[in-house]
Amino acid sequence: MEHARDLTLLPKAHLHLHxxxxxxxxxxxxxxDKYGVRLPDALTAGEPPKLRATDERGWFRFQRLYDAARSCLREPDDIRRLVREAAEEDVRDGSGWLEIQVDPTSYAPLLGGMIPAVEIILDAVDSASRETGLGMRVVIAANRMKHPLDARTLARLAVRYADRGIVGFGLSNDERRGMARDFDRAFAIAREGGLLAAPHVARGRGPALDHVARRVLTVAFAAVCFQPLYHSGRLEDRIGQGPFLVLFLLLLLGLSALCDAVLAAALAGDRTGRPYGPLLRDELRAQLGVGAAICATGVVMALGVAVAGLWALPVFSVPLLLTQMSFHRIAAIRTTYRQTITSLARATEIAGYTPPGHSRRVAALSCAVGRELGLSERELTVLEYAALMHDIGQLSLIDPVPSGATAGLPADEARRIAGLGGEVARQTGVPAEVAVIVERQAEPYRDQPVAARIVRAVNAYDDLVGGSRHPGGSLAALEQLRLGTGHDYQPEVVESLARVLASGGRAGVVPVPPG
Structure with missing residues (x-):
């Protein structure tokens, strides 16, 4: 190559900078160092952490690191410094335009509220733009893990400040969680206010194509096994039209269901990194419902094609398509229900009873421990709901618990708060198991269901580490939990928690400092 242009001289724009x-x-x-925040080694080692984006464990590690970094932004001067330095970095790299994306709800608790946080950020962007000569604007982002009503509030706030430098409205967080269509109204509000729609568009390898391929293979397996035998006449010659034909059909249905379960578990294991055994067990349980219907449809299709030809295929495919649409609607309803519970759980954070993000951290880590212990998918759902709502009883207190940490309270007081939480949970209409877990989370572990044992241990761990109340870091916090395994925490749960944290690498477990 005779001539190479200097990249810094090429015109550039930096979009969607978090x-x-x-x-x-x-x-x-x-x-x-200024605020006494103990950072994970992954943020201090000088090398980028090794994260896997294809499973929940990788996302959990990333979110923990991001939350740790965000906790260091506590004052308006910190915001101004961050924005100014980001502008200087872009100018140095030859960029002429920067759009920085921010979810103000993450910074509002420390900056005096939502509106003050937005105004501080916009003032910082305006000052940095004037000082560096870099064109800068802001994209307000909603969190897809929260309720769509929260996103609508943010969209209206973004429109309100459109003349102050906000140019777009986005959607952030794990794209595998929540349904993007639930936020349609929020984006409509933003577009009507003249803002650009800027959601994450890189959604990764979604399961939809895998799901369709699996269903096609299962139906094809049933049809291929049955149709040649029926069409050749050998099936009738060998077993006739009596009860043996029924037994043969049942055997074929069982083999088809097993084929579908094996494929589904393999795909889920590749997508999430979870153990294959529990996944296969969950899939076999699911076959009692839709799996049996799909396998039976494969047999009927084979019979129909043998009699009526290929015209039977579209005729029998219509019920499958309608069933698929119904399941999508059910999934959307369940997603909205989960978002409602998440928003309800945030009431303790908004009211100042618990630290920001505490319930979500406890829920994410509890689910990871539950998976490690081999809980079924339904048990994990109940566990997640209970972990999100485990502190809801604090709303009934006149005087907040210091730092919202219930792990260090006297046993009677902890049980009283848990009982209040169980009463609140029952009034929200959640499954009865969720209310029981919330209510019994403060009891000795031998009297608790497994999910309550998990919530109690993980909550205590986050109280010790997340609240910066344990100077020794997470290894010392785990040792403190181990000291309580005689009465408060089940040893198997604590060791499972340790394995989950250790498997996350240095970001998961902070070593005890020497001495």
Whole structure:
């Protein structure tokens, strides 16, 4: 190549820069030292952490690191410094335009509320733009893990400040969670206010194509096994039209269901990284419903094609398509229900009873421990709901618990708060098992269901580590939990928690400092 152009001289625009993600590593270390925040080794080692984006464990590790970095932004001067340095980095790289994306709800608790947080960010962007000569604008992002009503509120707030530098409205967080269509109204509000729609468009390898291929293979397996035998006449010659034909059909249905379950478990294992055994067990349980219908349809299709020809295929496919649409609607309803519970759980954070993000951290880590212990999918759903709502009883208190940490309370007081939480949970209409777990989370572990044991241990761990109440870091926090395994925490749950944290690498477990 005779001539290579300097990349810094080429015109560039930097779009969709995440707010906390733009922080310089040196700035992060200085702010952490200023506020006494103990950072995971993955943020201090000088090398990018190795994260896997194809499973929930990788996302959980990333979110923990991001939350740790975000916790160092506590004052308006920190916001101004971050924005100014981001602008300087872009100018140095030859960029002429920067759009920085931010979810103000993450910073509102420490900056005086939602509106003050937005105004501080916009003022910082305006000052940095004037000082550096870089064109800068802001994209407000809603969190897809929260209720769509929260997104509508943010969209209206973004429109309100459109003349102050907000140009777009986005949607952030794990694209595998929540349904994008649930946020249609929020984006409609933003578009009507003149803002650009800027959701994450890189959605990864979704399960939809895998799901369709699996269903096709299952129906094809049943049809291929049955149709040649029926068409050749050998089936009737060998077993006739009596009860043996019924037994043969049942055997064929069982083999088809097993084929579908094996394929589904393999695909889910590749997608999530979870153990194959529990996944196969869950899929076999699911075959009692839709799986039996699909396998039976395959047999009927084979019979229909043998009699009526290929015209039978579209005729019998219509019921399958209608069933698929019904299941999608059910899935959307369940997603909305989960978002409602998440929003309800945030009431303790909004009221100042618990630290921001505490319930979500406990829910995510509880589910990881539950999977490690081999809980079924339904048990994991109940566990997640209970973990999200485990602190809801604190809303009944006149005086908040310091830092919202219930793990260090006297046993009677902890049980009283848990009982209040169980009463609140029952009034929300959640499954009865959820209310029982919330109610019994403070009891000795021998008297608790498994899910309550998990919630109690994980909540205590997050109280110790997340609240910066344990100077020794997470290894020392785990040792403190181990000291309580005689009465408060089940040993198997604590060890499972340790394995989950250890498998996350240095971001999961912070070593005890020497001495």
């Amino acid at each position: 707010f906390t993600g733009s922080m310089r590593p040196s700035t992060l270390l200085e702010l952490a």
